[in-house]
Amino acid sequence: MKTVQNIIIGFGKGGKTLAKFLAQQGEEVLVVEKSREMYGGTCINIACLPSKRLITEAARGTDFATAIRGKREMVAQLRDKNYHMLADEDTITVLDGTAHFTSDHTITVDTATGPQEFTGKRIFINTGAQPTVPAIPGLQESPALLTSTSAMELDSLPQKLVIIGAGYIGLEFASMFAEFGAQVTVVDHHQEFLPREDADVAAMVKANLEQAGVTFRLGVNINQVSTANGQTQVEISRDGHTTQLVADKILAATGRRPATAKLGLENTGIAVDDRGAIKVDDQLHTTVPGVWAIGDVKGGPQFTYISLDDFRIIKDELFGNGTRRISNRGVVPTSVFIEPPLAQVGLTEKQAHAQGQDYLLFKLPVAAIPKAKVLKDQRGVLKMLVDPQTKLILGATLYAPEAHEIINMVALAMRAKLPYTLLRDQVYTHPTISEAFNDLLKKPQ
Known part of the structure; x- marks a missing residue:
């Protein structure tokens, strides 16, 4: 078993920025990432940048296949750049593998060549979040199922797309796919559209999306998903009336859950809430001394710029005056x-x-x-x-x-x-x- 000064589990925004900074202070860092396809984190690989690239291409009238190719080229370049940003540092080791805790400060990393054990003087958990799929009969096993990740890896544009969830993620995809030319239907069990927004703004957003070709079915129950004779149907109902929606693809856009299920936290004193988010204090400490949580894995707003500011809080604690806190982060746009x-x-x-x-x-x-x-x-x-x-x-x-x-x-x-x-x-x-x-x-x- 090797003892390492700093272990960072996950190659996300806050973790990779912290790793680079610690290396510049001459400190040893082990960065564990389970997938080479995720070097650099969620934002550059499967979220912010690729999705905004596709949204931009859709608005410009680029055809879907060309847009996907351009997105993949961009992501490959960013992933390579981020890998070398860390791996080229003398004191950073990037290890491909899946980490799980065996005790408060000890992890086992399952690699292609076998398990490796490490003890970390400091450990930073930066494993992010993963899409959730609602428990609708037939949805999980449906060949038509997409998540916010797989929706950006399609090779061809679905002609009929049903999006489950009228939240912000669902609306971004609805707007994008409608711009590309898909027939988009958004279904949600909530009757009110964008309930957190002012009514006048929500009405404008809905009207504009409808004008762009998006159909909304709000206040409905989503009963089941079925596939027969190569055709997928989504059964919805409201007030006793049942409707079958035909879909080439079904996008579950119902949120993301902190990725903690396989971390082995049950072998530690690290506490989580009922959604699996790691509980932290105002300086991102977990309930185990010397272990921090950064970014989406701790719950709260899931934005890459929050993860980056988490890095600043930790940097200030370790090398500054220790005054930065979650509570004094200020307003977040x-x-x-x-x-x-x-x-x-x-x-x-x-x-x-x-x-x-x-x-x-x-x-x-x-x-x-x-x-x-x-x-x-x-x-x-x-x-x-x-x-x-x-x-x-x-x-x-x-x-x-x-x-x-x-x-x-x-x-x-x-x-x-x-x-x-x-x-x-x-x-x-x-x-x-x-x-x-x-x-x-x-x-x-």
């Missing part, structure tokens, strides 16, 4: 990459009402923005909430072209506690979407 993108930070109107928060509402239709006319996409709305006493921004919802870019400007203003008037009076380049803040913030509703 989000984006849904539909067309146009839906981006958000802070409070929505719905959340402000629920909290009893007084606010000024600023609202501007995208059709009033010159750049939107240039882009030939005038759909959407900009909304911003401001505290009437402090003049600080409480939140913003931007449903507009390039919203995923300019939401970061709002988040920065909120984090720096700058008054909304700074965005209102800023001199912007023209024509841009960002200059819309001049008009958006002129006068509250």
Whole structure:
């Protein structure tokens, strides 16, 4: 058994950034990754970058097969770059294999040449999350089943695609596949569409997706999936009426679960919650001293930039002043990459009402923005909430072209506690979407 200064289980964003940093401090690092296809982590291989590449290609009118080839080339380049970023460091070893704990600080790695045992002075768990498949009769064994991972590995475009789940992941895929030319039907047992969003924004998103060719079946029960004579059907029902949806493929877009089931945590004192997420404190410590959890595996928001900020918290603890915490991370912007993108930070109107928060509402239709006319996409709305006493921004919802870019400007203003008037009076380049803040913030509703 070999003792290693640092063991990182999983090649994800936070873990690989930590590995590189520790090596630059002269420390020994063992990085264990179960699949060579996942060098670099979820984001570059099966999530953020490949999915956004396909979404971009769909919007440009690229045919599906060409888009898939381009996506695969991009991912291969990124994967190779990320591997060498770590493997070329003198003090980093990248080991292919599946790790599981045998005690609090000891792991066994099952490799192609047999098991290897290691003890880690520090261990960082960075195994990410994996798609969940709902317990619908016939779905798990259906040859038509896709997950958010396998949906991006198709060689040909499905003509009829049923997506189970009208959440953000489901909507991104619905928008993308509809743009490519598939007939897309989204089914969900919830009656309300995008329940966390303000009603006016949710209505716009739904109408625009429907105009793009997406059909929604909301408030339905999904009874079963069956295949007969080479044809797959999804049986749904509502109010006693049953409908059969014909599908070439069925995409389960019902969330992702922390990947902890095969880590052997039962052999340790590392606690998990009822979803299998590793429990951590404000500095990402697990319930075992000297063991941390980074990124999606600990639950909470599943974004690569959260995983990167987890690295900063650990870096600050080990080599800084130890003041960074999850609790002082600040506001976190989000984006849904539909067309146009839906981006958000802070409070929505719905959340402000629920909290009893007084606010000024600023609202501007995208059709009033010159750049939107240039882009030939005038759909959407900009909304911003401001505290009437402090003049600080409480939140913003931007449903507009390039919203995923300019939401970061709002988040920065909120984090720096700058008054909304700074965005209102800023001199912007023209024509841009960002200059819309001049008009958006002129006068509250």
